[in-house]
Amino acid sequence: MDVLIIRVVGGDAYFKLGIMSLVISQWENGNKKVKIVPDDATTFHLSFDFYEEVVVVHATDLIGVPHLAESKKGCWGNIYIPFNCRRATLAQIERKISKILAISSWKVPKTFDLAHLIAHNDFKRYQQLSPAEFMIMTLIGQGIDCHFISRTMNRSIKTVRTHYRSASRKLGFDNQADFFRFAKYVANNSQGAINTLCL
Incomplete structure (x- = not known):
């Protein structure tokens, strides 16, 4: 991929400028360029949206255009990566951005789900959420408390916690507020697919 398309979404100008400069420094050299599009731009086949708690990788280009109809039925078309840079050092943020941008060079297997995509690429070494962890995270993101989750999933409170x-x-969150913001975003957008990537 020669041109990397990114959006940095939010009202914090310092965050936007900082992320843009880090992405450009990580990516641009020779024939590699970064195209920064406005917050309200349409989604491209492969683009990276940076929010304060999450990076959304619009992965149409990874899954292949023939699968677009299938992805709209509720499989997955986006990858959600936690991006908590409030308490991270500059070096940690740079490493995270480097891992995120490496997605653009993924080899795409024929199998159509995130677990197989990860297994066939360099990201298989990263620990991913189990189905139970993902379900609990999305229920928390919907504002449901642990007692109700415990009854719904038929698990003890201790297991849920x-x-x-x-x-x-x-996911790399060290406080409940950051975790909740990420969980809320995924719960509102994932359509039930386990499509988080813990980089």
Whole structure:
């Protein structure tokens, strides 16, 4: 990929300028260019949207155009990556951006789901959320408390809290507010597909 398309979404001008400059420094050299599009631009086949808690990779180009109809039926078309840079050092943010941008060079297997995409690429070494962790995260993102989740999933409160802590650790969130903001975004947008990537 020669041109990387990114959007940096939000009202914080310092965040936007900082992310733009880090992405440009990580990506641009020789024939590689970055195209920064406005917040309200339409989604492209492969683009990276940077928010304060999450990076959304619009992955149409990875899954292949023939699968577009299938992705709209509720499989997955986007990848959600936690992006918590409030308490991170500049070096940690640069490493995270480097891992995120490496997605653009993924080899695409024929199988149409994120688990197989990860297994066939360099990202298989990263720990991903289990189905139970993902479900608990999205229920928390919908504002449902642990007691109701426990009854709904027929699991003990202790098990629900263990899954919550495990998901929070894998995603790299060290406080409940950041975890909740990410969980709320995924719950509102994932359509039930397990499409988070813990980089």
